[in-house]
Amino acid sequence: MAKSTTKSTTDEDLELLAELGVDIAPEPTRQYSPREERIIAGFEEIERFVAENGRLPQHGENRDIFERLYAVRLERLRESAECRALLETLDSRGLLNAENDVSFSLEEHLEEDEIDAALLASLGVDIASENDVTQLTHVRSRREIKAAEEVAQRFLCEDFAQFKPFFEQVQHQLKTGERQTVKYQDNATINEGDLFILDGQKVLVAQMGEMFVSDYGRPDCRLRVIYDNGTESDLLLRSLQRALNKDKTSRRITKLDLGPLFSCQTEAEVTAEVEPENDLPTGYIYVLRSQSEHPFIAQNRSIIHKIGVTGGEVKKRISNAKNDPTYLLADVEIVTIFKLTNINRKKLEAMLQKFFANAQLDLELRDRFDIPVKPREWFIVPLEAIEEAISRIQDGTIEQFRYNRETASLTRI
Incomplete structure (x- = not known):
């Protein structure tokens, strides 16, 4: 039988390496402080914006408030040597280098003294602080972002008056037994017009966009989802499935039992x-x-x-x-x-x-x-x-x- 060639490090080997001055201690994993975590999380939100929109965030009253936040934040990060050093290895797109700005001209930048203080306050920036990057109150931790990265943000449903009577009718039908709720089966099919209970709220899949193949090779599509509290979301079908899977109390609301x-x-x-x-x-x-x-x-x-x-x-x-x-x-x-x-x-x-x-x-x-x-x-x-x-x-x-x-x-x- 052939002898095993597997070698193991013995205590004598470790002692010899120590005598030779070789540092045998494993390199410690970098631990970030809460402040550094928030700086990194804020920068990652800017990176996501660039990836989704194909351009840098810009200033301007016609811009979304979060885009304006990202624009202000990016300027602060560029101005801080400490932040640049922290983010250098993470900046794969070169966002911290102002010379790489090709999305918009220098004339579109606002001078520091032209930035409205009230706007900065609404964006969570404390302009009186020397470390205003760390004062951004709207930056979530990296853990929070990871948990919700594929769940679209809810916003006010402008035409909710059209859907409110329908939700009230569904609630009545649940009380009379015309409709029932059943446990949502993991990754079950979702179609336009389907109703669910998610996190205690009734959810209507009002519209389904065109199907496409995601980066993971799976079919997906963008949805218009209406919630019975008057908000809506444009999350992905796969994201809704994951949310329903995660909520152990999620339910599917049945359609009226009439048959085909x-x-x-x-x-x-x-x-x-x-x-x-x-x-x-x-x-x-x-x-x-x-x-x-x-x-x-x-x-x-x-x-x-x-x-x-x-x-x-x-x-x-x-x-x-x-x-x-x-x-x-x-x-x-x-x-x-x-x-x-x-x-x-x-x-x-x-x-x-x-x-x-x-x-x-x-x-x-x-x-x-x-x-x-x-x-x-x-x-x-x-x-x-x-x-x-x-x-x-x-x-x-x-x-x-x-x-x-x-x-x-x-x-x-």
């Missing part, structure tokens, strides 16, 4: 279609148009529709329409039919009628016994709006819209 819908079809196509093996047929949504000669109906025939749901055949249901007050005591035309599978018909019908309630036809007729009747399920709504509402039910976003009678269309809440 099939696409719009003619009744002949519906009748001829073979049912998929795993789908349970539960009926149809039907849209009818009345053939009544009543003056108001005749004048507005193209936009007066009955929206109903049935578990049987539509033709059989309407076969005696002219004698049924439900159908305005007249024959009806089948405009379109949507096939339903695995769905709660009653919930769906109630949802559609509630959605178009403000456009319900208010008309009283007299039946063949001269008894006044007021038919339900008839609405003054164009077919395009009905089809869009059903499409919104299909993609789970119906709660984000309302029917606008003035424009005869769906508008986002």
